[in-house]
């Protein structure tokens with residue numbers, strides 16, 4: 001019975017989440033972003049949709065929130081812009097933007113070590 005109730009709740013929330021993939025009051029053009037509606041829509045659907053559910057339902061269903069994302073694509077196509085604007089929309093801390101070549105090292109394993117230390121630094125500076 002509890003499971004049926006959870007599923008009924010989930011169905012309602014999914015309908016809600018589906019209707020509000022991109023929050024209606026965010027105007028990307030006003031934010032100086034053009035042509036990335038599909039990308040933002042995918043990000044909200046895949047990374048933020050679970051956040052619209054109440055915490056008790058999330059726990060009951062064993063859902064895990066997405067805690068990070070990797071943006072990839074050709075240079076100059078708006079990856080940094082997306083990261084910064086999502087940070088602003090969510091009133092989050094400024095994202096830590098690093099350039100790929102900054103991470104690369106001539107010795108085997110050192111590039112991976114650079115990435116690890118960059119992530120650890122960020123994790124340590126996260127407010128608790």
Ligand SMILES: Nc1ncnc2c1ncn2[C@@H]1O[C@H](COP(=O)(O)OP(=O)(O)OP(=O)(O)O)[C@@H](O)[C@H]1O
Pocket residue numbers: 032033034035036073074075076077078079080081082
């Ligand atoms: N869709 C867009 N709308 C408006 N400006 C954009 C868009 N895409 C990129 N720009 C602008 O182009 C410039 C480069 O974009 P950005 O730095 O976000 O690209 P990137 O994908 O992170 O590049 P790289 O891979 O080289 O780091 C920035 O000034 C950014 O504001």
